[in-house]
Amino acid sequence: MRTPVRAALALSAAAALSAAALLSHQAAAASAAVTTSAADLLTNGTFEAGLTGWTCSPLDSAVNSPVHSGSQALKGAASAGDYAQCGQTVSVQPGTTYTLSAYVRGTYVYLGATGTGVNASTWTPSAPEWAPLSTTFTTGATTTAVTVFTHGWYGQGTYGADDVVLSGPGGSGTTGGSTGGTGTPTATPTTPTPPPTTPPPTSPTAPPTGGGSVIAVSTGAQLKDALAAVTPGQTIQLADGTYTGNFKTTVAGTAQSRITLTGSARAVLTTSTGGGYGLYLNGASYWTVKGITVTHAQKAIMLDTANHVVLDSVTVYDTTMEGIHFRNSSQYGVLENSTVHDTGTAHDGKGEGVYVGTANTLTDQSDDVQILNNTIGPDIGAENIDLKEGTTGGLVSGNTFDGNGLTDVNYDDSWIDVKGNDYTIENNRGVHTLKDGFQTHTVIDGWGCGTVFRHNSSDLTGASISPSYAIDVTNYAVGSCPVTITGDNTVTGGTALTNPGVPLAD
Template identity: 75%
Template sequence: MTAGGGTPSAPPPTSPSATPSPTASPSASPTPSSSGGSTVRVSTAKELQAALSAAVPGRTIQLADGTYTGNFKITAAGTAAAPITLTGSPNAVLTTATGGGYGLSLSGAPYWTVRGVTVTNAQKGIMVDASDHVLLDGVTVHHTTMEGVHFRNSSSYGVLRNSTVHDTGTAHDGKGEGVYVGTANTLTDRSDHVQIVGNTIGPNIGGENVDLKEGTTGGLVSGNRFDGNGLTNVNYDDSWVDVKGNDYLIENNTGTRTMNDGFQTHTQVAGWGCGTVFRGNRSDLTGATGGNAAKYAIDVTNYSAACPVTVTADNTVTGGTALTNPGVPVG
């Protein structure tokens, strides 16, 4: 979305309920792992929050299949040599009691890996705040009233890969991006070098599938499948990816079903929205029903010599008006 998207929300409650998982035998005591750290196996919400609070570098927290109800918060820090891992199958489901707050938040918690679990029924799914080098791998996030995954407050070198995000922004007000990087209307949130790779994002995303805010730099959006079914054309919600940061690489993505354009760049603040490279993307604009008369696979709304954007000839488009808007070179 353009300016005004991603309105900060009130801090979520942090006291999870202790509803037991319907399966598994709990064992909350650390046991040695083959990686040299320790593994804590949990099967209830109470055990999970206790394990998150007590996490130390090198530890793995293993979730049994089941439902974990609460707003789960991570504040312990891993290290580059010994990251901390939270892992489970897609049947290990983190859900809130009321649909409010964050399903899983990392705050001041660098070097974590979150793998395999599902997060649902929350205001925001996974929030990464002031936490560098966070890897979200193979997670599923769905049915949130706002964003599915958000890297914020200068959370750099984060990665979302091999994951599925759908049914976000369920209020249908043009908010609720699938993946959101940075903060609108500020240049102080330097969530730089975030990678969004190999994911399936959509359908029923309430904002753009991916929104890259001004103030962020040097990220990668590669090999994703975007489904724009559910875009509302409200609050400028009319494309799969909107780039307002600098020096992003957008490559080898496939998009179907959109309102107006496939990919867009915007300058919300002078000097931003520049330096993006688009290559190898495949856009299907068939049936786009938004209000714009012209519909482009790549709409570079602020192209100039001072704010260059590169569109290579291996990008393709089906339907719509053209690959790019007039005046944007392709080569």
């Protein structure tokens, strides 16, 4: 900038005007650069302040080396049961295009954003040095928040991320971290609908680890054959279309070589009669099911003794009983980024959206199941989620619940019923209920205890059964049956946040 100014002093008046125009153009360019920088909506996308602004897996940390720029970067040590996700929820504007970018390194590193009407992601199978990743998405007509995330993949080791940027105009809400990158959007969710008539944005499939191959299928018969013949490390890729039948597999993957079943939401599994299971994983551990739709069945997705199964971005609806069931000690399962609605269509107080365990027994130890960043409801025939006695240690985080469909026919009068032990229920948002938002019950002595409730938002407006609590603790004893409710839980309408006599923790 100094050189043109000096030249202008020695030039003729005409030349001086030309130089002034040049300066004006440069100033405008500088102003535009500042505006572009100001459009980054993320807090601490450089990780120079550690993990401030992000909420991450315990396997994530900020490290001094390797870094792409500055002095710190994100390091995630993905394990066989945790892909080390780190996420942040930000306010956005409806009907607006955004660009998400980052520099990453490692094997199978993902970058994406989810929210109402948004499901965008990209990934790289291998980046031995820092490499750019980016994806562009357009928010829906009612979208006011998205969750940005990055993660590695199961059993693929350490990954890194740095200089994460979300470019676009900011919304009017607040921003903040989200557990495991699956925080609660500030947007009011739209009512979920059946699969769209146009394909959703392209999203990565789970990596075919172990040097596996891809099995392409386009008919129900081919799918049944593939489910029987698939081997660890392979991916079954579904073409868009309707697959009619009851589909089952008993083949297990391994921690090092998972099996993947993937397709878009227009790859629809449906039964001919509405009976039986749409997709049955019987002893089929280490599977990833991603992107597909399962509908018109007794139960859409059933897992029996199937450990480390990931159900990601699936759509489930139109079932006479439960939508998704983790049963017979199916441990370390994950349901994330998915939509479940219109289950229990008989409206007889049965047909939960997500069911973990088995009633009236302690032999079903479907422990450590994580239910993350899903939209569940409306028109769920019982509770949105039922966590049964005998199950322990699960996490329910970042979900949106709609209880429009509760009947109270079989005591279904809340979004979640916790009868297992040591669950964490956090960062969820619920609307429409008959009585309560969240409940704990002791069906068998010593169970329904140890739950932690934090940062949940409950709208009890219109609840018809009184008293109505955001968190209804039906059995509380400091020594024998503790429950923790933090002061950052909020409630609109209803009687109170929780029952009289149940203290709030810091």
